[in-house]
Amino acid sequence: xxxxxxxxxxxxxxxxxxxxxxxxxxxxxxxxxxxxxxxxxxxxxxxxxxxxxxxxxxxxxxxxxxxxxxxxxxxxxxxxxxxxxxxxxxxxxxxxxxxxxxxxxxxxxxxxxxxxxxxxxxxxxxxxxxxxxxxxxxxxxxxxxxxxxxxxxxxxxxxxxxxxxxxxxxxxxxxxxxxxxxxxxxxxxxxxxxxxxxxxxxxxxxxxxxxxxxxxxxxxxxxxxxxxxxxxxxxxxxxxxxxxxxxxxxxxxxxxxxxxxxxxxxxxxxxxxxxxxxxxxxxxxxxxxxxxxxxxxxxxxxxxxxxxxxxxxxxxxxxxxxxxxxxxxxxxxxxxxxxxxxxxxxxxxxxxxxxxxxxxxxxxxxxxxxxxxxxxxxxxxxxxxxxxxxxxxxxxxxxxxxxxxxxxxxxxxxxxxxxxxxxxxxxxxxxxxxxxxxxxxxxxxxxxxxxxxxxxxxxxxxxxxxxxxxxxxxxxxxxxxxxxxxxxxxxxxxxxxxxxxxxxxxxxxxxxxxx
Amino acid sequence: xxxxxxxxxxxxxxxxxxxxxxxxxxxxxxxxxxxxxxxxxxxxxxxxxxxxxxxxxxxxxxxxxxxxxxxxxxxxxxxxx
Numbered sequence: 342x343x344x345x346x347x348x349x350x351x352x353x354x355x356x357x358x359x360x361x362x363x364x365x366x367x368x369x370x371x372x373x374x375x376x377x378x379x380x381x382x383x384x385x386x387x388x389x390x391x392x393x394x395x396x397x398x399x400x401x402x403x404x405x406x407x408x409x410x411x412x413x414x415x416x417x418x419x420x421x422x423x424x425x426x427x428x429x430x431x432x433x434x435x436x437x438x439x440x441x442x443x444x445x446x447x448x449x450x451x452x453x454x455x456x457x458x459x460x461x462x463x464x465x466x467x468x469x470x471x472x473x474x475x476x477x478x479x480x481x482x483x484x485x486x487x488x489x490x491x492x493x494x495x496x497x498x499x500x501x502x503x504x505x506x507x508x509x510x511x512x513x514x515x516x517x518x519x520x521x522x523x524x525x526x527x528x529x530x531x532x533x534x535x536x537x538x539x540x541x542x543x544x545x546x547x548x549x550x551x552x553x554x555x556x557x558x559x560x561x562x563x564x565x566x567x568x569x570x571x572x573x574x575x576x577x578x579x580x581x582x583x584x585x586x587x588x589x590x591x592x593x594x595x596x597x598x599x600x601x602x603x604x605x606x607x608x609x610x611x612x613x614x615x616x617x618x619x620x621x622x623x624x625x626x627x628x629x630x631x632x633x634x635x636x637x638x639x640x641x642x643x644x645x646x647x648x649x650x651x652x653x654x655x656x657x658x659x660x661x662x663x664x665x666x667x668x669x670x671x672x673x674x675x676x677x678x679x680x681x682x683x684x685x686x687x688x689x690x691x692x693x694x695x696x697x698x699x700x701x702x703x704x705x706x707x708x709x710x711x712x713x714x715x716x717x718x719x720x721x722x723x724x725x726x727x728x729x730x731x732x733x734x735x736x737x738x739x740x741x742x743x744x745x746x747x748x749x750x751x752x753x754x755x756x757x758x759x760x761x762x763x764x765x766x767x768x769x770x771x772x773x774x775x776x777x778x779x780x781x782x783x784x785x786x787x788x789x790x791x792x793x794x795x796x797x798x799x800x801x802x803x804x805x806x807x808x809x810x811x812x813x814x815x816x817x818x819x820x821x822x823x824x825x826x827x828x829x830x831x832x833x834x835x836x837x838x839x840x841x842x843x844x845x846x847x848x849x850x851x852x853x854x855x856x
Numbered sequence: 857x858x859x860x861x862x863x864x865x866x867x868x869x870x871x872x873x874x875x876x877x878x879x880x881x882x883x884x885x886x887x888x889x890x891x892x893x894x895x896x897x898x899x900x901x902x903x904x905x906x907x908x909x910x911x912x913x914x915x916x917x918x919x920x921x922x923x924x925x926x927x928x929x930x931x932x933x934x935x936x937x
Contacts, residue, residue, distance in 0.1 A: 482870075483868075483869070483870035484868070484869045484870055484910075494920060494935070503916075503918060506916070507916050510914055511914045511915050511916035511917075512914065512916070512917075513915075513917045513918075513919075514916070514917070514918045514919070514935075515919050515920075515921055515932065516918065516919070516920045516921065516935050517920075517921040518920060518921070533921075536921070536930060540930070544929075545929075545931075546921070546929075546930055546931070546932055618911055618914055621869075621873070621907075621911055622908070622911050624873070625873070625876070625904055625907045625908055625911065628873075628876050628877060628880050628900075628904060628907075629901075629904045631880045631883075631884060632876070632879065632880050632883065632897060632900040632901065632904065634884075635880060635883030635884045635886075635897075636883060636893060636894070636896075636897040638886070639883060639886060639890065639893045640890075640893075642886065643890050
């Protein structure tokens with residue numbers, strides 16, 4: 342052992358410390374150019390330079406690590422004591438201290454890390470409280486007048502929102518500038534949401550009718566402020582409808598549960614917030630056109646209907662003319678009827694007048710009768726005269742002519758008186774007859790004698806065919822004809838009843854012949 | 857129709873638009889009396905003007921909320937991004 346090491350040592354090139362350290366450095370940095378290490382963070386230290394120093398450890402070993410400032414700012418999580426992390430980076434040596442260490446470029450939580458567990462616990466607790474209930478969700482206004490945006494005044498997010506709003510529907514936008522990352526972020530964001538809600542309805546600063554709380558994409562830690570209870574409660578309590586747009590589509594923060602609408606990105610929030618103005622204009626124009634067409638059609642239809650009905654009404658003159666014609670026609674008929682009636686009556690009168698015995702004839706008859714009576718009177722007188730002459734002759738001696746002359750004078754006076762009475766009687770009879778004729782005529786018209794036959798009476802006619810009206814006109818043994826309703830039969834008059842009045846007293850012949 | 861008592865000026869854009877659509881639909885169906893139709897048309901024209909005015913009024917105005925020192929209320933200032 343003693344010899345050989347000496348010999349070997351002699352053969353080895355002699356290196357300076359620096360040379361060796363550099364060789365080690367090259368070897369290490371080449372072999373471990375990129376590594377992924379899992380471990381627990383121990384003693385993290387944030388240097389004022391911005392670098393972060395920490396130790397990764399497991400149960401058997403420790404590994405010093407450093408995160409240079411540039412990377413430290415981009416880390417998705419803030420390294421804390423006891424965190425289980427997976428770090429990506431490379432191994433490098435620090436020759437000045439004979440140390441090797443890991444330079445961390447990326448750091449992520451290992452498995453279900455503490456933060457995620459914390460987040461889930463918080464989400465469950467707030468959900469149980471009812472902060473995320475659907476019934477608290479407010480409908481978004483169709484067309485907000487003023488939109489309040491809570492976000493960082495710098496950066497792409499606000500510009501994206503404003504651009505998209507301008508494209509779709511330019512509105513009044515109020516930006517409430519806040520930090521969206523870091524310790525102060527949660528308080529500022531909550532204060533901004535509450536501040537917008539606190540604006541008076543008609544104050545100098547218009548109260549928005551829609552809020553957008555937005556942040557660009559980032560790590561879980563970057564978005565952490567939007568998981569803070571303070572912010573979530575402010576969003577849930579907002580009276581103004583609120584759209585959350587935090588991170589990218591895959592990122593979900595607790596404010597998304599409390600908001601009224603979760604937009605996947607800030608740009609999407611702007612799209613949800615307002616409709617497209619040009620489309621609305623087109624819709625209004627279209628409505629206007631439809632309105633005009635509809636009323637035109639309405640009026641057109643009304644006019645058509647009116648014209649149709651007007652045609653149905655017809656010409657008023659024709660209505661009048663038709664009726665005038667009817668009136669004329671009825672008038673003509675009425676006149677004709679009246680004339681016919683008058684003619685008929687005139688004819689009747691004429692007929693009756695014809696049947697009226699002429700007074701001259703009657704008078705002549707009466708005078709004829711008078712002459713007969715006179716003759717008879719004269720003959721009676723003559724006979725009486727003769728007899729008187731005889732008596733006179735016989736009693737000529739005993740009687741003087743004076744009484745005879747007195748009687749003759751008396752007779753003459755009587756005769757005269759009789760003549761006067763006769764004339765009066767004739768006049769009366771004539772008027773009676775006229776009246777009776779009228780009555781008979783009426784009777785004749787009201788019912789013919791055949792009707793009487795129908796009722797069971799029989800008409801008696803003498804052999805001359807003249808109706809026999811009274812028993813007194815009959816003689817025993819006189820042949821007569823009986824007319825019944827169905828025919829005739831001949832008969833002979835038997836003995837007359839005693840009740841029949843005999844022919845009247847004097848002067849019966851005169852009365853008889855008068856008829 | 858949400859009645860005439862609502863003056864058109866007081867309506868929001870979407871209320872006016874909804875009523876306009878309703879009137880158009882009713883007129884197109886040809887229901888109601890001629891008087892009603894003409895009244896509806898007049899109101900429809902007013903609604904259309906109102907809607908168009910609302911749309912024409914759309915101007916981008918961006919302001920930034922400012923919290924002045926000493927608290928008490930908020931102000932706005934020009935927003936420059």
